[in-house]
Amino acid sequence: MKQFDAIVVGGGIVGAACAEALAHVGGTVRLLERGHIAGGATAAGMGHVLVLDDSDAQLALTRIGRSLWTERWSHLPPAVERDACGTIWVAADEAELEAASRRATAYAAHGIEAELLDAEALYGHEPRLRRGLAGGLRIPGDRVLYPPTATRHLLDRAVAAGAVILERTPVQRAGNGHVDLADGNRFEADLVVIAAGLATPMLVDVPGLVIRPKKGHLSITARCPGLLRHQLIELGYLTSAHGDEAASVAFNLQPRATGQILIGSSRQLDDNEPHVDQGIVARMLARATEYLPALGNVPIVRTWTGFRPATPDHLPVIGPVPGAPRLWLAAGHEGFGIATALGTARLLVDQWLDRQPTIDPRPFRVERLSATHRATACVPRGAPECAAVPDQDSPPSPFAA
Amino acid sequence: MENRLQLTIDGRTVWVAPGTTVAAAWVDLHAPAIRRSVAGQPRGPLCGMGICYECRATVDGHPHTRTCQTPCRDGMTITTDR
Numbered sequence: 001m002k003q004f005d006a007i008v009v010g011g012g013i014v015g016a017a018c019a020e021a022l023a024h025v026g027g028t029v030r031l032l033e034r035g036h037i038a039g040g041a042t043a044a045g046m047g048h049v050l051v052l053d054d055s056d057a058q059l060a061l062t063r064i065g066r067s068l069w070t071e072r073w074s075h076l077p078p079a080v081e082r083d084a085c086g087t088i089w090v091a092a093d094e095a096e097l098e099a100a101s102r103r104a105t106a107y108a109a110h111g112i113e114a115e116l117l118d119a120e121a122l123y124g125h126e127p128r129l130r131r132g133l134a135g136g137l138r139i140p141g142d143r144v145l146y147p148p149t150a151t152r153h154l155l156d157r158a159v160a161a162g163a164v165i166l167e168r169t170p171v172q173r174a175g176n177g178h179v180d181l182a183d184g185n186r187f188e189a190d191l192v193v194i195a196a197g198l199a200t201p202m203l204v205d206v207p208g209l210v211i212r213p214k215k216g217h218l219s220i221t222a223r224c225p226g227l228l229r230h231q232l233i234e235l236g237y238l239t240s241a242h243g244d245e246a247a248s249v250a251f252n253l254q255p256r257a258t259g260q261i262l263i264g265s266s267r268q269l270d271d272n273e274p275h276v277d278q279g280i281v282a283r284m285l286a287r288a289t290e291y292l293p294a295l296g297n298v299p300i301v302r303t304w305t306g307f308r309p310a311t312p313d314h315l316p317v318i319g320p321v322p323g324a325p326r327l328w329l330a331a332g333h334e335g336f337g338i339a340t341a342l343g344t345a346r347l348l349v350d351q352w353l354d355r356q357p358t359i360d361p362r363p364f365r366v367e368r369l370s371a372t373h374r375a376t377a378c379v380p381r382g383a384p385e386c387a388a389v390p391d392q393d394s395p396p397s398p399f400a401a
Numbered sequence: 402m403e404n405r406l407q408l409t410i411d412g413r414t415v416w417v418a419p420g421t422t423v424a425a426a427w428v429d430l431h432a433p434a435i436r437r438s439v440a441g442q443p444r445g446p447l448c449g450m451g452i453c454y455e456c457r458a459t460v461d462g463h464p465h466t467r468t469c470q471t472p473c474r475d476g477m478t479i480t481t482d483r
Binding site for chain 2: 222223224258260298299301
C-alpha cells in the first residue's frame with residue numbers, strides 16, 4: 001500500500017471516517033480535535049442513515065454512505081445503538097402522496113428499495129399516527145445510530161490501524177501540507193484534510209467558501225417503548241429543510257434503541273446563539289403531536305440545539321483546495337454528516353489514491369463554491385439556469401453529466 | 402391518623418403529613434433507588450425542583466411523573482421502577 005502522512009483536522013464523524021479510511025490504506029494519520037471527540041454537530045444530530053434525493057449528487061452520496069454503513073452494520077458494537085428501523089415518509093394528503101409516488105420511481109431507478117403505502121398500509125405499520133393521512137413511502141433500508149459512539153468506534157478502528165488522536169489541540173490555520181497549531185507548533189504532512197464543519201472557512205484561505213450555521217432543536221422523551229417502529233418524516237421535509245424561511249419546523253421522529261423517541265426538527269438560518277428557543281420548540285412539539293397524538297402524554301426529558309454546517313448548494317465540499325494539492329476539505333455536510341461520513345471518506349480516499357471514484361466527485365469539488373466558478377456550481381436538480389452549463393475546468397468524467 | 406395522608410408505595414402503606422411531596426415520602430423509606438437509568442444505574446431525587454427528571458415514578462397510573470413536583474394525596478398509589 002502507498003505510504004503517506006496525513007493530518008485530519010476535526011474529530012466529528014466526518015473527520016473520524018476520513019482518519020479511519022486513510023489509516024486503512026497505509027496512511028500514518030494524526031487527527032487533531034480542538035475540543036473533544038464528536039463534540040460539535042455530530043453530537044447534536046439525530047443519527048439518521050438515510051437516502052435523500054434533493055439533488056442527484058445528494059442521492060449518490062447518501063446512497064453510497066448508507067450502503068457503506070450497511071456493509072458493516074452487524075459489526076458495530078452495542079454502544080452504537082444501531083437500529084435498522086427504516087424510514088416512512090408520511091403523506092398528509094393526496095398531493096404529498098403524489099410526491100411520494102414520484103420519489104418511489106426515482107428511488108427504484110437507483111436500485112433503492114421503496115414501498116409506496118396507501119392509508120391502510122401506513123396504519124398497518126404505524127397504528128398510532130393520527131387518522132386522515134393519505135399514506136406514505138417506506139424505505140426499509142434506512143437506519144438510525146447514535147453518532148457520538150459511532151464516531152468513537154470509527155476512531156478506535158483508526159487507532160488500531162496506527163492513527164494518533166490529539167484532543168484539545170486547536171488548529172489556527174492550515175495550508176498546503178501543513179497546519180499551524182494555536183500553541184505555535186507546525187505539523188507537516190503529505191495530506192491535510194480539514195473536516196472541521198463550521199470552523200473550516202476560518203482555517204483555510206479559500207475565496208468563496210461559505211459554510212453557514214443552520215440552527216436546529218431536538219427533544220428527547222422519556223422511555224415509552226412501542227409508540228412507533230420506523231423513523232417518521234413528513235414529506236414536506238425537504239421543502240422545509242432547504243426553504244428560505246427564517247425559521248421552519250418539520251415533523252421528524254426517531255424510535256431510539258433505549259425506548260425513547262427523538263423529536264425533530266427545526267431550522268433557523270440567522271440565529272447563531274445556542275440557547276433553546278421556546279417558541280420554536282413549541283412549534284416543533286405541536287407538529288409532532290399533530291402527527292402522533294399519543295406523544296402528548298410522554299414527558300420530554302431534554303431539549304438541545306446544534307448547528308448544521310450548511311453550504312449554499314446543500315452539498316458538502318470534498319476534495320483538494322485549488323492550487324494546494326496537499327490541502328483537502330471534507331466539510332459542510334449540513335444535516336447529513338452521519339449518513340454520508342463513510343461515503344465522504346471513500347470519495348476522498350479514492351481521489352487521493354487516484355482510484356476510480358465510486359461516485360461522481362465533481363458536484364462536491366471545492367472550486368464550485370468560489371465566485372469565479374459560480375456558473376458551474378452544482379445546484380439542486382430542476383434549476384434550469386445551471387443544468388446545462390458544462391464543468392469547463394474538469395477533465396472528461398466517466399460519469400454522465 | 403387524623404390529618405395524615407395514606408399512600409401505597411410499591412405495595413407498602415405509608416402515612417405522611419399533608420404538603421409532603423411524593424419524593425419526600427419516598428426518601429423516608431430509605432430505598433436505594435426510585436428508578437433505573439437506561440444503563441441500569443440507580444437513580445433518585447436530585448434537584449428537588451423538577452429540572453433533573455431523576456425522581457420519576459408511576460403515580461396513580463401515570464408513568465414518568467416527577468415525584469418532587471407532586472404533592473401527596475390521600476389514597477395515592479406510587480410504583481417505582483427500581
